[in-house]
Amino acid sequence: MLGVSEAWRADSPEGLVLTRSEPLMVEDLRQETRFPVEHALRLGRLSLLSVPVSDRGKVVGALTVWSALDRRFGDAELRFMESVANLLGTCLQRAQTEEALSHSQRLEAVGQLTGGIAHDFNNLLTVIQGNLQVLADLPSVTADPLAPQLVAAATRASRRGADLTGKLLAFSRRQVLQPTAVDVEALLRSLADMLRRTLDQRIRIHVDVASGCPDVLADASQLESAVLNIAINARDAMPDGGDLVFSAAPLPALTAELREQLELGPQDPSPDYVRIAISDTGTGMPEAVKERAFEPFFTTKQAGRGTGLGLSTVYGFARQSQGTVLIDSEAGHGTVLSIVLPQPPVEALDARAELPAASELAPGTRVLLVEDDAEVRLVARRFLKDLGCCVTACASGEEALAWLQEQRERGDPSPACLLSDVALGAGMRGTELARQVQDHWPELRILLTSGFSADLLQGASDWPWPLLPKPYNRAELAEALARVLRD
Numbered sequence: 001m002l003g004v005s006e007a008w009r010a011d012s013p014e015g016l017v018l019t020r021s022e023p024l025m026v027e028d029l030r031q032e033t034r035f036p037v038e039h040a041l042r043l044g045r046l047s048l049l050s051v052p053v054s055d056r057g058k059v060v061g062a063l064t065v066w067s068a069l070d071r072r073f074g075d076a077e078l079r080f081m082e083s084v085a086n087l088l089g090t091c092l093q094r095a096q097t098e099e100a101l102s103h104s105q106r107l108e109a110v111g112q113l114t115g116g117i118a119h120d121f122n123n124l125l126t127v128i129q130g131n132l133q134v135l136a137d138l139p140s141v142t143a144d145p146l147a148p149q150l151v152a153a154a155t156r157a158s159r160r161g162a163d164l165t166g167k168l169l170a171f172s173r174r175q176v177l178q179p180t181a182v183d184v185e186a187l188l189r190s191l192a193d194m195l196r197r198t199l200d201q202r203i204r205i206h207v208d209v210a211s212g213c214p215d216v217l218a219d220a221s222q223l224e225s226a227v228l229n230i231a232i233n234a235r236d237a238m239p240d241g242g243d244l245v246f247s248a249a250p251l252p253a254l255t256a257e258l259r260e261q262l263e264l265g266p267q268d269p270s271p272d273y274v275r276i277a278i279s280d281t282g283t284g285m286p287e288a289v290k291e292r293a294f295e296p297f298f299t300t301k302q303a304g305r306g307t308g309l310g311l312s313t314v315y316g317f318a319r320q321s322q323g324t325v326l327i328d329s330e331a332g333h334g335t336v337l338s339i340v341l342p343q344p345p346v347e348a349l350d351a352r353a354e355l356p357a358a359s360e361l362a363p364g365t366r367v368l369l370v371e372d373d374a375e376v377r378l379v380a381r382r383f384l385k386d387l388g389c390c391v392t393a394c395a396s397g398e399e400a401l402a403w404l405q406e407q408r409e410r411g412d413p414s415p416a417c418l419l420s421d422v423a424l425g426a427g428m429r430g431t432e433l434a435r436q437v438q439d440h441w442p443e444l445r446i447l448l449t450s451g452f453s454a455d456l457l458q459g460a461s462d463w464p465w466p467l468l469p470k471p472y473n474r475a476e477l478a479e480a481l482a483r484v485l486r487d
Contacts, residue, residue, distance in 0.1 A: 011035040013050045014062040021059050022426035023051045023078060028070045040066065049073040051081045055092045063088065121161075122451030123373050125471035128158045130379030133473055134386075162471050179321065181344040182220045184276060185209040188246040191227055195244075202241025210249035216274045217344035218321045226314040230278040230337045233311070237282025237335065245279045251340065258340070261324045272343040273323070279336040285329040293327060314339070360482040363388040366415035367481070368444075370400045370433060372425040376470075380419070383474045387481070397428030397436075404441060414441055417485060422450040422467075434465055445484045 009015050012035050017024050026048045029037045040048075050064040063085045067073065132155045141147040185207075192207045199205070216223070227246070234244050251273040254262070264270065285293065294315040311325075314337075318325045322342050329335035367389045371377040377393055384391045392415065394400040400420070407414060418437050422430040434446045448463070451470040468480045 013048055013064055017050045017052050017062040017064075018059055021052055023049070023082070025049050025073055025078065027073075030070075044068045046070040047072045049077055049081055051078070051085045053085045053092070054089050060089075060092065122470040123376050125158055125162050126451075127373075127375040127379055129155065129162075129471050129473060130376075130383065132158065134379075134382055158471070178219050179217050179344075180220060181215040182218050182223055183215055184213055184248045184274060187220070187224060188227070188248060188276070191224060191231070192246055195231060199235055199244075200241060203235060203238055204241075204243050206243065206245045208245060208247040210247075213248050214250055214272070214274055214343045216276070216341040218323075218341050219317075222317050222321075223339075223341075226317050226339060227276065227278060229311070229314050230339075233337075234278060234280035234282060234335065237280055237284070242281035242334075243279075246277075247279070248274060248276045250343070251275050258324070258326075261326075262322070262340070273340050274343060275338050275340050277336055277338045279334065281334045284331045284333045284335055285327070286331045290327055290329055294325070311337075360486065361387055361389065361478060364390055365417070365481075365485070366390045366413070367392070368400060368404070368415040368418045369393045370395075370397060370418065370420035370424065370430065372396060372421065372423070372427075376421070380477070383477050384419075386474060387478050389481075397424050397430065397433035400433060401436060404437070414444055417445045417447060417481060419447050419449065419481070422448055431463065434463075438464075447480055447484045 010019060013024055013026070016034060026032050029040055029046050029048065045066040045068060047067045047070050048064060050062050052059045053061040053063055063081060065073075065077075065081065132151055135141055136148065136151045136155070141151060188207050188209060192205050196205050231244065231246075238244070254264070254270055254273070259270070262273075293311050315325050318339050318341065323340045326338040326340065327335070328338070365388070367384050369377065369380055369384065369391055371380055371393070372395055374395070377395065381391050381393050392403065394403060397420070400418070404414065418434065420430040420433055424430055424433070430448055430450075434448060437444050437446060446465045447468060448465050449468040449470055449472070466480065466484055468477065472480075
């Protein structure tokens with residue numbers, strides 16, 4: 001039921017779905033009193049299921065299925081219909097944005113198309129990776145000569161799925177970054193050592209970092225991934241070997257062109273930046289290729305050898321980190337790709353510390369887990385129990401608030417931490433739950449988790465609570481919890 005221009009009747013299944021923005025399931029139309037059912041009964045219909053279809057967070061229609069059997073629909077059918085509605089919403093976004101695509105808009109457009117399904121996809125990966133991690137620890141698996149290899153292969157495949165989602169979100173600048181002060185020299189030398197062991201021995205690798213080179217403010221894992229992407233491109237440009245040089249130095253001043261790329265006005269104060277350059281002696285790029293280098297899915301490699309996402313991902317990461325990427329290349333004369341990133345403020349340098357270990361979680365730490373997806377909830381609960389936590393699990397924000405109020409009325413102690421998904425189905429959002437908990441139970445520490453859904457993560461940089469991206473493993477959950485409880 002999409003695209004009808006006339007107003008929806010409130011006394012219809014679709015009208016109820018649109019006004020309430022939540023699914024509607026009617027087990028027996030013969031007992032339904034909220035809307036007329038005579039016509040449906042004449043057609044032999046006895047039950048229905050209707051779910052909202054959303055476009056960029058706004059309900060634009062409803063998807064309805066009828067059945068000649070009563071009590072035909074259950075939770076499995078509801079989840080299937082919600083998945084179909086998500087796909088329809090994504091198709092609507094594509095249809096509406098396709099005509100508006102231009103060279104400067106492609107990163108954002110791809111982000112809009114992928115953002116609608118990222119949350120569901122990462123929920124699935126959380127379940128898969130979590131169960132694989134639990135499976136790998138079972139004695140029956142560790143004792144089997146073949147089983148650990150099969151589990152490891154499945155784990156690697158699920159990680160590749162998570163990496164792909166991260167790349168799709170990266171070039172739209174919608175990934176969740178955790179910027180810290182990063183030691184550039186240590187990162188480049190570590191990468192160079194790894195590449196010396198893996199690249200063609202005819203490629204000579206050098207590291208040239210200026211003495212006393214400052215740190216940069218960036219997400220360390222994403223910066224490493226960006227530099228690695230460029231290095232892989234450099235390798236492909238030198239099939240017969242050559243020189244690959246990693247260098248870094250502070251930028252003494254910003255040119256007018258660079259200020260424009262960094263979106264700094266003439267009167268804006270100029271922060272300090274560091275330039276990380278990766279240069280090669282390969283085939284170089286003609287002007288036509290340079291102009292399209294950052295376009296998603298543009299590649300000059302043979303079919304099957306590249307997705308065209310590498311430099312787009314690098315560009316999206318740099319722009320989201322308040323920096324940019326520069327290209328200096330000429331056909332036959334090699335390429336220099338430079339990532340320009342800001343230096344961290346003094347407070348970021350003071351806060352730089354190793355992530356706390358899982359052992360820092362006190363045995364018996366009480367955690368309130370709120371997750372609407374039953375399978376994700378089961379995996380998260382298992383992780384928390386493995387970490388020695390006492391867990392209370394709720395399926396909605398409303399249920400969590402009611403439980404907390406019951407605890408207070410009985411005089412029982414509150415949990416130490418709230419761990420909540422941001423998207424909690426049709427009910428209260430995780431951010432609203434966090435606000436209410438913060439207002440009424442200020443002693444609770446709060447950790448949010450999300451599968452990168454673009455619309456839900458809007459304004460995430462302004463949230464006062466840390467965010468743990470999905471999919472996460474047991475160690476990452478332990479580190480995030482320990483940090484929240486320590487700070």
